[in-house]
Amino acid sequence: MLWTRTLIPTMKESPEGAEIPSHVLMLRAGLVNQVMAGAYTYLPLGLRSLKKAERIVREEMDAAGAVELSMPSMSSRSLWEQTGRVAAFGDVLIQLTLNRAGRKVNVVLGPTHEEIITDLVSRQINSYRQMPITLYQIGPKFRNEERPRFGVLRTSEFLMKDAYSFNASVESLGESYDAMYKAYCKIFTRCCLPFLPVEAESGPIGGDASHEFMIPAENGEDSVLHCAACGYAANQEKADVGSRDCTPPTDVAQKPLTKIPTPGAHTIEQVSAFLKCKPQKLIKTLIYVADGQPIAVLVRGDHDANEGKIRRARKASKLELASPEIIEKVTGAPVGFAGPVGMKEKIPVLADRDVERMVNAITGANENEAHLVNVNPSRDFTPDVYADLRNAVDGDPCPRCSERLALRHSIEVGHVFKLGTKYTEALNAKFLDADEQLRPIIMGCYGIGMNRIIAGLVETSHDADGIIWPMSLAPYEVVLTLVKVPDEASMKAAMELHEQLTAAGVEVLLDDRECRAGVKFKDADLIGIPLRVVIGDRGLKEGKFELKWRWTKDAEKIDVAGAAEKIADWVRAERQSGERFRSRQTEG
RNA sequence: CGGGGCGUGGCGCAGUCUGGCUAGCGCGUCUGGUUUGGGACCAGAAGGUCGCAGGUUCGAAUCCUGUCGCCCCGACCA
Numbered sequence: 001m002l003w004t005r006t007l008i009p010t011m012k013e014s015p016e017g018a019e020i021p022s023h024v025l026m027l028r029a030g031l032v033n034q035v036m037a038g039a040y041t042y043l044p045l046g047l048r049s050l051k052k053a054e055r056i057v058r059e060e061m062d063a064a065g066a067v068e069l070s071m072p073s074m075s076s077r078s079l080w081e082q083t084g085r086v087a088a089f090g091d092v093l094i095q096l097t098l099n100r101a102g103r104k105v106n107v108v109l110g111p112t113h114e115e116i117i118t119d120l121v122s123r124q125i126n127s128y129r130q131m132p133i134t135l136y137q138i139g140p141k142f143r144n145e146e147r148p149r150f151g152v153l154r155t156s157e158f159l160m161k162d163a164y165s166f167n168a169s170v171e172s173l174g175e176s177y178d179a180m181y182k183a184y185c186k187i188f189t190r191c192c193l194p195f196l197p198v199e200a201e202s203g204p205i206g207g208d209a210s211h212e213f214m215i216p217a218e219n220g221e222d223s224v225l226h227c228a229a230c231g232y233a234a235n236q237e238k239a240d241v242g243s244r245d246c247t248p249p250t251d252v253a254q255k256p257l258t259k260i261p262t263p264g265a266h267t268i269e270q271v272s273a274f275l276k277c278k279p280q281k282l283i284k285t286l287i288y289v290a291d292g293q294p295i296a297v298l299v300r301g302d303h304d305a306n307e308g309k310i311r312r313a314r315k316a317s318k319l320e321l322a323s324p325e326i327i328e329k330v331t332g333a334p335v336g337f338a339g340p341v342g343m344k345e346k347i348p349v350l351a352d353r354d355v356e357r358m359v360n361a362i363t364g365a366n367e368n369e370a371h372l373v374n375v376n377p378s379r380d381f382t383p384d385v386y387a388d389l390r391n392a393v394d395g396d397p398c399p400r401c402s403e404r405l406a407l408r409h410s411i412e413v414g415h416v417f418k419l420g421t422k423y424t425e426a427l428n429a430k431f432l433d434a435d436e437q438l439r440p441i442i443m444g445c446y447g448i449g450m451n452r453i454i455a456g457l458v459e460t461s462h463d464a465d466g467i468i469w470p471m472s473l474a475p476y477e478v479v480l481t482l483v484k485v486p487d488e489a490s491m492k493a494a495m496e497l498h499e500q501l502t503a504a505g506v507e508v509l510l511d512d513r514e515c516r517a518g519v520k521f522k523d524a525d526l527i528g529i530p531l532r533v534v535i536g537d538r539g540l541k542e543g544k545f546e547l548k549w550r551w552t553k554d555a556e557k558i559d560v561a562g563a564a565e566k567i568a569d570w571v572r573a574e575r576q577s578g579e580r581f582r583s584r585q586t587e588g
Numbered sequence: 589c590g591g592g593g594c595g596u597g598g599c600g601c602a603g604u605c606u607g608g609c610u611a612g613c614g615c616g617u618c619u620g621g622u623u624u625g626g627g628a629c630c631a632g633a634a635g636g637u638c639g640c641a642g643g644u645u646c647g648a649a650u651c652c653u654g655u656c657g658c659c660c661c662g663a664c665c666a
Contacts, residue, residue, distance in 0.1 A: 012615060012627070013600045017659040037658065092665070112666065146589085146664055160666095221665095415666070447666075483625055518626040525626090536625060546625090 023151025038148025122429035242397030266336020467528030483536035
């Protein structure tokens with residue numbers, strides 16, 4: 001491809017508003033163009049990379065035995081009502097009303113495709129002999145995000161690979177799940193992404209086992225806890241806190257319980273500021289409603305309660321924070337002054353393990369504008385149960401090996417989970433088993449955010465000059481930098497090399513713009529093509545081209561004769577292995 | 589939805605507080621010339637309803653009201 005024949009609008013300055021590296025560089029390198037908040041055009045360069053990611057995903061899905069199909073973005077709302085997801089998605093679900101011959105037709109734009117594929121399968125699969133089967137597609141998804149942000153990392157329309165497995169048994173589901181898990185590892189490895197599979201909650205989508213594939217990155221929206229010692233990794237919602245000493249220290253004297261007025265202080269920040277103490281001196285008392293029953297949950301002031309853990313501790317299926325009315329009824333005080341003392345007589349009290357060893361703590365007094373100081377567990381209150389009820393934080397003990405967990409921000413690029421029968425039961429997808437019993441089909445589902453592969457790569461692989469693509473995702477594999485366009489010998493050599501490389505199956509971009517060499521070098525670095533060949537009169541006099549990898553500092557010279565074969569060989573090798581790219585990463 | 593910021597040629601910005609010449613600057617684009625290995629120089633040119641609407645005023649990019657859009661933080665979230 002000739003540079004002057006395609007569209008690569010590079011920019012020296014980054015557009016106002018772009019802040020994180022992937023967003024800035026994708027705009028500056030002319031990969032994408034913003035249409036509105038959360039919607040982007042993929043320009044030729046960006047689209048080429050996206051298509052390459054798609055190809056890798058297809059190859060690995062096919063190799064793992066999955067079969068591709070394609071489902072529409074539009075579907076009837078009634079299908080989504082059957083699974084309760086019109087309500088579950090809320091405003092995130094994009095709904096349209098169409099006029100058809102005077103009738104109103106309610107349509108949703110698919111945020112994911114469980115309903116549609118399960119509806120299909122309910123008609124087409126009815127015997128255990130037709131399973132296991134895994135079906136996938138790569139297509140657009142629509143989600144009216146509350147706040148699209150970070151360039152293409154969070155958008156209202158995005159490209160997703162979604163796969164769904166249908167199994168006759170839980171064991172079979174496990175095998176399908178493992179196959180997808182392994183395929184994901186191969187995909188992200190081929191994309192040269194530094195990924196980390198982490199244990200995850202399955203979230204509102206339901207199910208009982210799930211892993212997220214994360215790319216550790218400063219600007220990631222998700223938090224994971226990772227143990228460098230044993231490899232344990234889980235997202236913050238899921239991560240367990242390992243065992244630690246929870247017995248109260250014996251060398252600190254317990255002071256007498258005292259009630260003090262705290263006018264206007266009803267948040268942890270306000271109370272700690274008012275009493276000039278750290279939040280970890282406070283016990284946060286949260287009133288939840290678990291399956292209709294109000295309960296009190298105690299965590300240290302600087303910790304966050306974890307609803308999944310609370311739900312499990314109570315074996316509750318539904319859990320939500322109590323309304324101000326219920327809180328007032330239960331505690332006898334407005335929101336902000338709840339405390340555990342005397343609470344046990346009224347409602348169940350659950351406390352996080354870290355609360356047990358607190359001494360002379362501060363809590364609400366269950367009375368307007370008042371707190372208790374020098375509250376001591378056991379002496380002043382005893383919860384019904386101590387359990388792990390909070391989000392893990394940086395430095396917590398690992399649940400496996402007790403070393404310290406490290407908190408890392410990350411970008412979620414993939415998610416695999418075992419769904420079970422949530423959708424198949426709702427949509428009546430049953431099959432006849434070998435023992436002639438009618439059973440619901442067991443499902444798994446597996447997603448990859450295609451745009452996040454691209455953004456995640458840019459986010460983790462760039463330098464001051466621009467993007468650094470691995471060969472496997474680069475929009476072009478080789479850029480030919482023609483130093484002097486008017487020089488006939490140079491142009492002839494460039495065209496010949498371009499032709500030879502193209503014939504050898506190498507993706508080449510020839511920079512034939514009539515501008516100074518410096519501009520071309522800067523742009524080549526910005527768009528990040530892995531291999532650059534400089535064609536100039538200086539080198540040609542010696543019968544040489546100059547060759548440089550994007551991530552190395554120095555160029556090497558190669559003979560014009562036989563250059564195409566050599567370059568093609570290197571490109572092919574690097575395309576497969578990514579070895580050179582990775583060695584640069586470890587160098588920092 | 590709460591808090592903050594912004595909207596002026598394709599891109600980045602100044603001008604707005606304190607209303608007043610023909611709305612500027614840098615980059616980019618076009619023409620001509622000199623250049624030519626890490627974002628050249630000279631000369632000239634094109635390109636703007638100052639987000640939109642209404643109002644105040646002799647006069648509005650600037651003041652007032654409304655509205656649309658964009659970005660950041662938070663809340664929320666496969």
